[in-house]
Amino acid sequence: MPVPVVPPDLVRAQENAAVDLVPIHPVADELAVRFAAAGHRLYLVGGSVRDALLSQISSRATEQTDLDFTTDAHPPAVLAVLEGWAEAVWDTGIAFGTVGARRHGTTVEITTFRADAYDRVSRNPVVAFGETIDDDLVRRDFTVNAMAVELTGGEQGRDRRFVDPHGGLAALAAGTLDTPATPEESFADDPLRMLRAARFVSQLGLTPAPRVVAAMTAMAGELARITKERVQVELTKLVLGRHPRRGIELLVDTGLCEYVLPEVPAMRLAIDEHMQHKDVYTHSLVVLEQAIDRETAGPDLVLRLAALLHDIGKPATRRKESDGRVSFHHHEVVGAKLTRKRLRDLRYSKAVIDEVTQLVFLHLRFHGYGTGEWTDSAVRRYVTDAGPLLDRLHALVRSDSTTRNRRRAAALQRSYDSLEQRIAALRAQEELDAIRPDLDGNAIMQLLGVPPGPLVGKAYRYMLALRMERGPLGAEEAEAELRRWAAENGIG
Structure with missing residues (x-):
């Protein structure tokens, strides 16, 4: 996506304003001091920055308990910085350059700059570390996730700088979802990003750029490369979002739903029996919205x-x-x-x-x-x-x-x-x-003098049906009914 040329002074003013909009968590400040002391750069990045800016733009407060960082330090150096500071450290993602840690109830993930390549067959990247923050940001899925705040700038390692080479802040303010590179290139690298686009439409209320919609439509079949487990995770997040109808409509309109929930677009073929709706598909979307309005304990x-x-x-x-x-x-x-x-x-x-x-x-x-x-x-x-x-x-x-x-x-x-x-x-x-029936299995066996087996289950079901029909019977009436049923069925 071409980025308009902006005068340097204006760029700096915008960066300063953006930095002021991002509240820096105390844990992030502590971490920045340690990285700067070790001679490394540290950036708050991705969803952490996006959500902080979105909360300022929409006046919707969010509490950050998960923080994402990127750094020029390689994993062994990251582990050295965390030693003695983190309460817990895990390296399950270290092959991809990611180290996780926890401090004061806050989870952090720190990933070395990435400049991955993809084989365009699977969605697994050939991991390659990048040299600069720009190398890292250009490989991210959407511009609203390709913003960063450097926490270790300046001579003392305490100056902050907003980094937004792909216009993510402007896109967020405009409510637009676009990709740093061309959407065709981005989705070819990882087709799951098409489903993530629909998820962000649902969660954040963003509107996908026309070129994003066009690429999703042309490349919908690529989603077949993704495992069902990963598809389910994204679908669940979409359904639980603030605007799930918009996300579902995007999936259906682009053809992606054929690879996720094909039964949903199939409902467009059936006019409902009351002749009151465009089709059963539209009716179902309305039912979804009305069900959400009836939720009492959060997204269900x-x-x-x-x-x-x-x-x-x-x-x-x-x-x-x-x-x-x-x-x-x-x-x-x-x-x-x-x-x-x-x-x-x-x-x-x-x-x-x-x-x-x-x-x-x-x-x-x-x-x-x-x-x-x-x-x-x-x-x-x-x-x-x-x-x-x-x-x-x-x-x-x-x-x-x-x-x-x-x-x-x-x-x-x-x-x-x-x-x-x-x-x-x-x-x-x-x-x-x-x-429950007025007589349980033990009482039935004792009264009829029969051992455990199918006959007891048959009698139990009869007594349950009787309980449903007539309500509580009491012990004497229940026993009389069971004896009558046993006599009618030739049970001695």
Whole structure:
């Protein structure tokens, strides 16, 4: 990207102003003194500088507990500087020139100037140390991450200097995401940077430069070189960002989503059954935003993924009915299967897979009861099937109402209010969150005189269904019901 020529005096004034905007953590000051004493230069760099400047520009305070530095010192010299100062040191990244340390609860990573080359087949660089800070900054992913503050300048090693050869500060102020080198060169080196671009759109609210979007579109297929684990990490950060809809839209518009969540762009083919939305894809993005508005304890990965994926079964179940309307019967069942398969492929944890899949499977359960009165047995089954996901299910179902018909929207919310009131009333009467049969397995075996085996499980399931239907029975009634069931099934 060409950088406009600026008079030297103006450059210095801008650098001074920028330095004043970056609060320097006390740990960084301590580290700078030690590097200067050893005759080395030390720069605060990357996300540490970006986030500090962004907090000043947006007036959104951020606390820095992780600091990134770059230096002209090679790893053995870095280890020598840290000796006796750091409370803990780790060298797992030393092959890439990185040494980690901790001091007073703050984590620091110090990396020797890099001037790597890439083989354009894998994303693993051939590590090469650079000679200058400019060598290091030009290889970084985006201009907003290619800024640095030198902490060891001047004769006493205490002067600070802002280094921004690629216009990162101006890009940050303008809300623009661009690359130091050409985006084609940057993304060829590491295709994961295309997914990181969408992540920064979500996290920071930046708008990608047209040339970045064009390169992402042309090179989307290169993402296939990246391992599923790395893709999942970036996708998770994107989904948990402040503007995930914008990040998802960028992935879909550039074709990258075909290599991450192909079921999401596929929803553009299905018009929703109410004929109220452009397509199911747009509806799902609205549901995602509405679910975020209902979060009460910070970003919720499970809820957000469920909101985004809850209708991915619709394209496969789309049918045109005789009256001309479109239906998607059992799309929640198909969607749950697709969700489980996709999240497994992305190497999500079993807990995340199970919880998101269950929410997708249950998201239509409420609508299955229509607007009629909820019976006690229906409430018990709803709560039991949701289990610990009940609050998230409440949020998902309420968020799934995107109709523009205000009367219909209000009716749906009132109906769900009624359900929640029924749950609260029944919970006050029963142990609704831990429903068990009135007779456990031991009691069943003793009463029927049978050993452990499939018969006990069959009897247990019958008693559980009875408990769901009729509520607590009491010991005598439960025993009588079990004996009746045993007699009907020829069990002596």
